Amino acid sequence: MGYMKQCKDLKIVSVEHPNDGYVLLRLTDNEPLPEIRAGQFVEIKVENSPQTFLRRPISVNFVDEERNELWLLIQVVGEGTRHLASLQVGNMLNVLFPLGNGFTQGTAGESVLLVGGGVGIAPLLEYAKQLKQVGATPYLLLGGRSACNLLQLDLFRQYGEVYVTTEDGSMGERGFVTNHSFLESFASFPLKGTRGGARISCCGPKPMMLAVAKWAKEHGVTCEVSLENLMACGLGACLCCVEKTVKGNVCVCKEGPVFNINELTWQI
Numbered sequence: 039m040g041y042m043k044q045c046k047d048l049k050i051v052s053v054e055h056p057n058d059g060y061v062l063l064r065l066t067d068n069e070p071l072p073e074i075r076a077g078q079f080v081e082i083k084v085e086n087s088p089q090t091f092l093r094r095p096i097s098v099n100f101v102d103e104e105r106n107e108l109w110l111l112i113q114v115v116g117e118g119t120r121h122l123a124s125l126q127v128g129n130m131l132n133v134l135f136p137l138g139n140g141f142t143q144g145t146a147g148e149s150v151l152l153v154g155g156g157v158g159i160a161p162l163l164e165y166a167k168q169l170k171q172v173g174a175t176p177y178l179l180l181g182g183r184s185a186c187n188l189l190q191l192d193l194f195r196q197y198g199e200v201y202v203t204t205e206d207g208s209m210g211e212r213g214f215v216t217n218h219s220f221l222e223s224f225a226s227f228p229l230k231g232t233r234g235g236a237r238i239s240c241c242g243p244k245p246m247m248l249a250v251a252k253w254a255k256e257h258g259v260t261c262e263v264s265l266e267n268l269m270a271c272g273l274g275a276c277l278c279c280v281e282k283t284v285k286g287n288v289c290v291c292k293e294g295p296v297f298n299i300n301e302l303t304w305q306i
């Protein structure tokens with residue numbers, strides 16, 4: 039089957055509002071869903087909304103193979119996501135998927151620290167699952183403004199140890215992910231290239247990814263980040279998602295959204 043792109047109407051089988059301002063949509067299809075790599079995303083057509091002519095990119099949050107379900111965790115920030123949050127069970131959603139490269143596939147024995155911030159946490163759930171499936175050990179370091187921004191923690195705990203920071207101190211350690219005490223222990227894990235190996239994958243707001251990239255570089259740890267550039271077509275055609283890299287300008291929707299930090303030029 040491979041990672042064949044499809045454009046399909048998927049059926050909404052569940053709509054949950056895990057917290058104010060968020061919606062978790064579970065979608066299914068009559069046919070088996072295509073193989074999806076963690077970190078890949080879908081482009082959703084938002085119907086009946088003149089302001090949302092362009093599709094909206096949303097990461098694959100989780101794939102439930104047994105139920106043939108694809109989950110999307112969406113934070114309401116504007117017109118398009120507000121419409122998505124108002125959908126009902128039984129509605130159809132037109133999606134173009136799976137798009138993008140996804141995170142590095144795991145190898146048995148390695149330790150991978152998954153750092154997520156805000157709704158950037160969403161794709162890390164599927165990634166933690168896929169890493170555990172291949173015998174890697176995922177560690178989760180998740181940060182939010184407040185406890186209400188940290189969703190699905192019980193699900194994350196099924197796949198690895200979970201460490202949390204909040205800016206207001208309402209859960210876990212107070213501050214940013216880069217201040218968490220676990221990072222110090224992680225720095226002493228055997229690094230990639232040695233047996234086992236340790237690396238970081240990160241998805242969140244840009245200032246957070248910059249801080250994590252800086253930490254990784256200072257500690258000699260391999261690190262990849264998932265960029266959230268503005269996107270429209272999702273296929274490398276409109277050029278609105280271009281990012282400067284050491285190999286020149288590339289479309290984040292096609293060459294990314296995941297990049298090794300050494301490929302990017304935004305680093306300090």
Ligand SMILES: Cc1cc2nc3c(=O)[nH]c(=O)nc-3n(C[C@H](O)[C@H](O)[C@H](O)COP(=O)(O)OP(=O)(O)OC[C@H]3O[C@@H](n4cnc5c(N)ncnc54)[C@H](O)[C@@H]3O)c2cc1C
Nearest residue numbers: 094095096097111112113115116117118119160266268269
């Ligand atoms: C690869 C990728 C994966 C993403 N995964 C998720 C996810 O799993 N869950 C989630 O809640 N959000 C995710 N986003 C962000 C999401 O696409 C935007 O929040 C959404 O498109 C906003 O649409 P809107 O119509 O509600 O807001 P608008 O009214 O269009 O804009 C509101 C805000 O959202 C930003 N925004 C608008 N359009 C985009 C866009 N196409 N891409 C990025 N930011 C945009 C604007 O800069 C503005 O700050 C992802 C973005 C990318 C690029």
Ligand code: FES
Nearest residue numbers: 270272276277291
């Ligand atoms: S979104 Fe159109 S080129 Fe990337």
